[in-house]
Amino acid sequence: MKIAVIGAGPAGLTAAYVLSKDNYQVDIYETSSQVGGMAGSFPLWGQIVDWGPHRYFSKDKRVNTLWLEVAGDDFTMVNRLTRIYYRGRFFLYPIQAIDACINLGFLEALKCLSSYVKEFIFPVKQDGSFETWVQHRFGHRLYEIFFKTYSEKLWGIPCTELDVTFASQRIKQLSLLEALQHALSLKKGNKHITLIDRFAYPLYGSGFIYKKMADAILLKGNQLFFSKPVKRVLTSDHKVTGIELFDGTIKWYDHVISTMPYTTLVNNLDEAPTSIKLLANQLTYRSTIIVYLLIDATNTFPDNWIYVHSKELNVGRITNFRNWSPSLYGTERKTILAMEYWCNYQDGMWNQGDETLFDTARKELARTGLVQESLIKEGYVLRIYQSYPVYSKGYTKLLDPIVAFTQSIDGLLVIGRNGSFKYNNQDHSILMGLLAAENIIGDKKHNLYSINTDYGQYQEANDLVDNGLKNK
Numbered sequence: 001m002k003i004a005v006i007g008a009g010p011a012g013l014t015a016a017y018v019l020s021k022d023n024y025q026v027d028i029y030e031t032s033s034q035v036g037g038m039a040g041s042f043p044l045w046g047q048i049v050d051w052g053p054h055r056y057f058s059k060d061k062r063v064n065t066l067w068l069e070v071a072g073d074d075f076t077m078v079n080r081l082t083r084i085y086y087r088g089r090f091f092l093y094p095i096q097a098i099d100a101c102i103n104l105g106f107l108e109a110l111k112c113l114s115s116y117v118k119e120f121i122f123p124v125k126q127d128g129s130f131e132t133w134v135q136h137r138f139g140h141r142l143y144e145i146f147f148k149t150y151s152e153k154l155w156g157i158p159c160t161e162l163d164v165t166f167a168s169q170r171i172k173q174l175s176l177l178e179a180l181q182h183a184l185s186l187k188k189g190n191k192h193i194t195l196i197d198r199f200a201y202p203l204y205g206s207g208f209i210y211k212k213m214a215d216a217i218l219l220k221g222n223q224l225f226f227s228k229p230v231k232r233v234l235t236s237d238h239k240v241t242g243i244e245l246f247d248g249t250i251k252w253y254d255h256v257i258s259t260m261p262y263t264t265l266v267n268n269l270d271e272a273p274t275s276i277k278l279l280a281n282q283l284t285y286r287s288t289i290i291v292y293l294l295i296d297a298t299n300t301f302p303d304n305w306i307y308v309h310s311k312e313l314n315v316g317r318i319t320n321f322r323n324w325s326p327s328l329y330g331t332e333r334k335t336i337l338a339m340e341y342w343c344n345y346q347d348g349m350w351n352q353g354d355e356t357l358f359d360t361a362r363k364e365l366a367r368t369g370l371v372q373e374s375l376i377k378e379g380y381v382l383r384i385y386q387s388y389p390v391y392s393k394g395y396t397k398l399l400d401p402i403v404a405f406t407q408s409i410d411g412l413l414v415i416g417r418n419g420s421f422k423y424n425n426q427d428h429s430i431l432m433g434l435l436a437a438e439n440i441i442g443d444k445k446h447n448l449y450s451i452n453t454d455y456g457q458y459q460e461a462n463d464l465v466d467n468g469l470k471n472k
Contacts, residue, residue: 003440004029004243004251006230007259009037010426011416013213014066014433015257020220022441027222027251028214029243031229034207035214037259038387038417039426041205044380045294047329049336051384052290053305053319054206055080055199058427062434070212071202076325078201081302085318085368086145086309093307095146104145115139129393130162150309153316154342155390156286163391169423203327206426232268233258233412240411257436259416261285261386266402269409276405279398283421285386287345291361293371294378295335298322301370308368314349315339315364334377339365345385354381389421403449413439415448422451 003019005012008030016026034040039054055078058064084091089103101109116139124140126132130151135143151159155166202208214224233256234242242252258265266272266280305319319338321328329336339361343349349357358379366373399421406414415432417424424432428451435446 001025001254001440002027002252003255003257004230004253005257005259006233006243007031007037007416007419008035008210008214008224009259009416009429010039010210011419011424011429011433011436012037012257012259013210013217014430015413015415015436016217016222016433017070017213018066018434018437019440020217020222022437023220024440025222026217027253028217028224029228029230029245030224030226033226035224036207036210038384039206039210041207044292044336045334045378046332047321047334047336048205049292049321049328049338050206050319051382052288052338052340053317054426055201055304056206056209056426057199058430060427060431063427063430066430066434067200067209070209070216071200074203074208074212075200076203077198078304078324080197080199080304081323082305082307083303084146084307084309085313088310088369090306091146112139112141112145115141126164128164129160130164130167131159133164133167134159146309149311150307150316153308153314154286154388156342156344157390157392161393163393163395165396166391166423201324203325205328230260232270233265235269235271235409235412238271238409240409253411255411255413255440257413257415257433259419261418262389262399262402262414262421265414265419266406269406271409272405276402279402282398283395283402284390284392285345285418286342286388286390287350288384288387289341289343289349289357290382290384291339291341291357292380292382293337293339293358293361293365293376294380295337295371296375296377297335297371298333300335300337306370313364313367314341315361316342318365318368318370337365337371342388350383354379357381386418389418389423391423407449413448420449420451424451 001024003024003026005016005026005028008028012028013035016028019026034042038051041048041050056067082093084093091103092099119136119139124132124135134147148159151162155162218224229246231244231246233240234244240253240256242250243256244250263280263283267277301320302323303320304323305317307317308315317340320335322335341349361379362373362376365371365376406412413436414420415436416429432448432451436448438444439446
């Protein structure tokens with residue numbers, strides 16, 4: 001049995017890793033020149049950086065067992081510190097009552113509380129949007145301060161057009177009351193997913209885990225092809241027969257595990273009906289630009305990352321790689337920060353030159369007051385095409401028929417963030433890869449699409465001891 005895996009990110013490599021352990025023949029095709037996908041790492045200015053902030057945590061024993069098997073002792077536990085930048089002030093995240101009141105001021109804090117009480121008495125009518133879902137749990141004023149601007153930066157659409165599914169997956173059932181209980185330490189144990197304060201992190205970057213996976217796969221005699229994008233998956237009578245590369249090469253396989261963007265996969269399936277392709281073409285992805293800045297200082301700010309909610313700044317998130325693991329920077333006496341911007345592919349920002357983007361990032365960082373502009377010495381721009389599946393309001397009506405069609409193709413397994421059009425964290429993608437491999441090895445019938453959908457069985461948790469992860 002020959003198996004092709006399209007994409008060497010967390011989902012694809014996990015599937016290949018599990019299959020190779022069972023001595024299956026696996027070929028991996030990766031578009032870029034490295035492994036890890038969006039969770040990858042690379043050397044820069046004598047240090048190691050990730051493609052943005054990527055932390056690992058999960059409560060699923062299968063996922064943790066596999067992750068620990070790969071990581072060995074090459075990871076550390078990191079104390080999380082994240083804040084929100086809003087109107088020139090920094091708010092602790094998760095929200096802490098006293099800190100929020102001080103930063104907002106007594107009058108604004110009172111208005112936020114009044115807004116929450118009003119929502120409790122006269123709840124807004126739910127219309128399936130992110131806006132009404134969040135407003136119902138926090139009140140309109142807190143929604144405006146801590147959710148609206150950041151979300152619209154990320155997705156590029158008004159929150160009234162963002163589907164409630166995003167809130168359900170990423171915020172879960174967190175409410176103002178729960179956040180206050182956490183802040184006041186009135187609620188013990190079982191803390192909410194967004195309140196995690198420690199996470200596991202590989203010593204040499206998030207991508208180090210996937211490099212170790214790839215090494216193990218290659219040791220089993222399998223192949224990993226870099227800079228080999230797959231043009232399309234070949235099928236006959238609703239059964240996978242192989243793949244075609246962009247250079248015209250045809251390869252025959254019994255199974256194909258795909259993590260390529262769902263829209264690309266479906267549009268190039270010869271057997272896909274026109275109606276299905278039309279639905280796929282209505283799904284959209286958001287792209288990312290990261291501007292890395294080299295700072296001539298070692299003590300800039302203590303956060304792992306900062307969410308930027310101020311409307312006057314285009315940057316959405318600022319990551320400080322010096323606050324993750326000392327092994328990332330070694331003896332280097334400079335700090336690398338990452339400024340994240342989100343845009344649509346081929347829009348104005350995407351097409352800006354590197355120098356223009358560097359100049360924007362340098363000026364915006366200085367405006368936050370975190371770093372003096374004179375300390376910013378160099379810049380490096382990374383463009384990430386199709387990094388976030390956009391949950392437009394009602395998108396599941398488009399997606400469900402596509403999923404039903406692809407699931408009807410024997411030998412095709414669709415997984416990963418882009419592959420399944422799901423806003424996955426690493427643990428979701430790892431679980432998808434693991435279960436996809438089990439579907440082949442044991443001829444099981446795991447519903448891969450249900451992962452990161454059943455909110456009651458959400459895979460992440462904050463209790464690292466219960467997870468079996470070592471305290472280091």
